[in-house]
Amino acid sequence: MFDTEAVAYLRSEAGAQALGEVSGRRLAGASLVSDIAAVRTQFGDRAGILVETVQLRRRAAAKFDDPGQWLFTDEALQQATAAPVAAHRARRLTGARVHDATCSIGSELVALRDRAAQLVGSDLDPVRLAMAAHNAGGIDLCRADALAPVTRDTVVIIDPARRSGGRRRFDPRAYTPALDAVLDVYRGRDLVVKCAPGIDFDALAEMGFGGEIEVTSVGGSVREACLWSPGLTEPGVRRRASLLETGEEISDGEPDDCPVAPAGRWIVDPDGAVVRAGLVRHYAARHGLWQLDPDIAYLSGDELPAGVRGFEVLEQLHFQERRLRAALAARSVGALEILVRGLDVDPDALRARMRLRGTEHLAVVIARLGSGAASRATAFICRPSR
Structure with a gap:
């Protein structure tokens, strides 16, 4: 259109x-x-x-603070970086000379405008370039193929298209441009690549990527995985979780000495970025928590870390629906939040089968703890901290 x-x-x-x-x-x-x-x-x-x-523009309000004057295409809006994530990335690039080689409609350019020492954008799509000229007025733009570099001595940002005809592409080699080709073309240069949060970390290693994988969340929702080439990250850091709602960052450069023990007063379900980045043990060590099981992401502690939502344990029982239903009825539960790991349980279907009739608002945390024949499906009836 x-x-x-x-x-x-x-x-x-x-x-x-x-x-x-x-x-x-x-x-x-x-x-x-x-x-x-x-x-x-x-x-x-x-x-x-x-x-x-x-x-x-109305749909864009979920991603941008003030999209009332912006121009979009449907696919470009779907792929555009949410404003808080773009601002976070721009902060990491403060003072750099930056080339956004897949600038699309200009969302990253706008975030970088007041951060980068020098800034240029390019794209192959003339329509998106024209929209970027409107959305990010005053920034130098040119039409160019991201796989044919047109700048030198810059940090190159690539945001490959991960949709075609409205369908998601899960294989990074099927991105546009293909991720393996991007890594080959810019090998040895400072490079930042935005990827889907579910990207296979092992596949990245097979492609020869040896930098940092940063997983970012906003409001507890994982938004993206971002690849940072070695020259743009701290020595030895390969994985990072950035929780933009709280401003907390954690990396695999931190200690991960975390014990496994029975539940204490509180259960904590770590932010999805922490889980996706494989930093549950590091997060636990930082906050003085422990794991309920070495293969389950739920953590526990006798004190709740500041600013962290937790679940105060009221009762622990072997998970059987009949037993759980009776326990919830005894506590007059009428509204129930259900968290599940390690078991094939549909929270919505389980909630309906509990036949809740009371007035209390509680939560139940369900997990399979232990391994092999000794494993046990366990339910914790809890009171949410907020």
Whole structure:
């Protein structure tokens, strides 16, 4: 739907005025059809790009602080880095000369604008480049293939496309550009690559990547894995978890001496970035916690670390639905949060089978503890700290 002519119109005074008028419409629910018909009557063939731009701006509010003047395509918005994550990456690149070689619509460029000593963006897609010129005005842009370097002595940022036709690509060799090709082309240079959080760490090693893998979360939700070449990280650090909600960072350069012991007063379910980065033991050691099982990410302690949400243990029992249902009924539980690791249990289906009727709001933490014949499915009835 979008081409360079459409982008030029949207950037014009007439386009901005039209977008302002269309943004006053609900464009949803029962009025959607009539709203689109009215926009088509007023703006003719340009109705499609106007309606889609307004709708994309509304969706973008989940990623950007103020997307009301931005231009997007659907796929570019899906892949665009959320503002807090882009700002975090930009802080790590303060004072560097940076080339965003897959700049797309410019979300990383905007975050880097006040951090980088020098900044340039490039992309192969002329439509996205035109949108970047609008979104990140004043930054030098050029059309170039990320696999054909056009800068020297810069930190190169690559954000390969991980979708095609709306479908996710899970094999990093199927990214655009392919991750193995990116690592080969920029081997020996300072490089930052944004990847899906579920990327196979072993596959990265097979490709020859020897830098740092940083897993980042916002609000407890894992957003991405970012690859930092060796020249951009601390010596010896290969994995890092960055929890942007609390500002906490932890790496494998820290101690991981963490015992395994029965549950204490509190159970802690570490942030997903900590778990994904394989830093559960490091996190536990930092906060004076221990593991309930060496293969399960749940941690425990007699004191809850500051700022960390935990679950105060009220009762421990062998996990059987009948026994758990009776225990919850005895405590008059009416609302139940369910956390599960190591067992094939659907929390929503289990909650429905508990037939909750009371007024208390509690949680149950379920895990398989132990190994082999000695393993035991265990449930902890808990009170959430918040």
